[in-house]
Amino acid sequence: MKRVYNFSAGPAMLPEEVLKQAAEEMLDYRGSGMSVMEMSHRSKVYESILEKAKADLRKLLNMPEDYEILFLQGGAHTQFAMIPLNLMKNQEADYIVTGQWAKRAAAEAKKYGKVNIVADSSDKTFSYIPDCTDLPISERADYVYICENNTIYGTKFHSLPNTKGKILVSDVSSCFLSEPMDVTRYGIIYGGVQKNIGPAGVTLVIIRKDLIPEKVADFVPTMLQYKIHAENNSLYNTPPAYGIYICGLVFEWILRQGGLTEMQRRNQDKARLLYDFLDQSKLFYGTVRKEDRSLMNVPFVTGDPELDALFIKEATAFGLLNLKGHRSVGGMRASIYNAMPLAGVEELVRFMTDFERKYAK
Numbered sequence: 326m327k328r329v330y331n332f333s334a335g336p337a338m339l340p341e342e343v344l345k346q347a348a349e350e351m352l353d354y355r356g357s358g359m360s361v362m363e364m365s366h367r368s369k370v371y372e373s374i375l376e377k378a379k380a381d382l383r384k385l386l387n388m389p390e391d392y393e394i395l396f397l398q399g400g401a402h403t404q405f406a407m408i409p410l411n412l413m414k415n416q417e418a419d420y421i422v423t424g425q426w427a428k429r430a431a432a433e434a435k436k437y438g439k440v441n442i443v444a445d446s447s448d449k450t451f452s453y454i455p456d457c458t459d460l461p462i463s464e465r466a467d468y469v470y471i472c473e474n475n476t477i478y479g480t481k482f483h484s485l486p487n488t489k490g491k492i493l494v495s496d497v498s499s500c501f502l503s504e505p506m507d508v509t510r511y512g513i514i515y516g517g518v519q520k521n522i523g524p525a526g527v528t529l530v531i532i533r534k535d536l537i538p539e540k541v542a543d544f545v546p547t548m549l550q551y552k553i554h555a556e557n558n559s560l561y562n563t564p565p566a567y568g569i570y571i572c573g574l575v576f577e578w579i580l581r582q583g584g585l586t587e588m589q590r591r592n593q594d595k596a597r598l599l600y601d602f603l604d605q606s607k608l609f610y611g612t613v614r615k616e617d618r619s620l621m622n623v624p625f626v627t628g629d630p631e632l633d634a635l636f637i638k639e640a641t642a643f644g645l646l647n648l649k650g651h652r653s654v655g656g657m658r659a660s661i662y663n664a665m666p667l668a669g670v671e672e673l674v675r676f677m678t679d680f681e682r683k684y685a686k
């Protein structure tokens with residue numbers, strides 16, 4: 326068996342320890358005589374998996390009781406609709422557009438109300454985070470929306486926008502649990518888990534309980550009502566039970582490593598190694614404004630698309646996989662989530678050093 330270093334933006338690497346544990350428990354989950362995949366989601370044994378996952382996530386984030394944890398389906402994309410459908414009371418919201426995902430979320434929200442784009446970094450291909458200290462926040466806005474880590478462009482909000490008292494909604498798909506965060510500063514924190522936490526098919530939503538509306542418009546599908554999922558402990562219908570179980574194993578793994586402070590330390594070490602290399606390289610350079618760089622997604626280029634393609638080809642042959650940049654930006658992108666070991670980034674930097682030696686003019 327040979328495991329590769331997988332730099333994919335998502336689905337992405339999972340901790341090897343977690344995969345091994347899942348393999349060991351595959352045929353007989355802790356004496357139940359069956360796989361978690363085969364279990365009733367209403368069984369006692371599954372209930373314990375779900376409750377443990379929720380308790381561990383609460384512990385990891387030091388999350389107060391007035392926040393609800395929901396395990397949903399439909400990916401981040403479904404939240405693009407669910408958020409306005411549940412939160413828009415004035416039929417108006419403010420969006421900060423820092424990339425494709427925020428743009429898509431804004432376009433979806435527009436179906437249900439007035440969307441104000443209060444900041445936008447498309448003028449420089451989303452390579453920076455705009456100044457959000459004094460935005461024209463709308464009087465009637467029901468919430469302010471951000472995509473906290475921009476997976477495609479490799480930017481991150483290192484400080485949260487000043488929402489002038491409005492509720493903050495954040496898509497954390499590609500940075501969730503990569504570092505400590507203060508949950509109380511948000512109304513909703515959500516993300517698809519397939520980037521940094523688990524397998525595709527689970528969407529995590531953390532919502533302040535008082536924001537879950539008693540009543541929504543009559544046309545809102547039952548499955549798109551936060552209230553339904555909150556009242557039923559994410560068991561209104563059959564949940565993605567196996568995926569939730571894996572998320573739970575990952576939460577336990579993070580706790581064993583030392584929690585989010587330790588994740589942050591490791592992620593900073595990995596990112597520093599790669600960015601320091603890029604900053605001194607004569608061939609490669611990073612595409613993002615330095616102060617806005619993401620710890621999770623690191624886009625870089627040589628400036629020559631043919632050389633970029635050659636780099637990706639040679640890296641793949643070497644066992645460094647999925648380094649191709651998003652189709653909308655080209656170049657390369659290394660996604661170095663929690664489960665990417667430091668050794669993987671060291672290997673990448675060694676490989677880039679050799680490549681540079683061979684091809685730099």
Ligand SMILES: *Cc1c(COP(=O)(O)O)cnc(C)c1O
Pocket residue numbers: 335399400401402403426472474475476496497498499517520
């Ligand atoms: C991947 C990604 C999405 C899209 O997620 P799906 O689960 O495929 O809907 C949305 N937002 C961010 C920040 C992402 O990285």
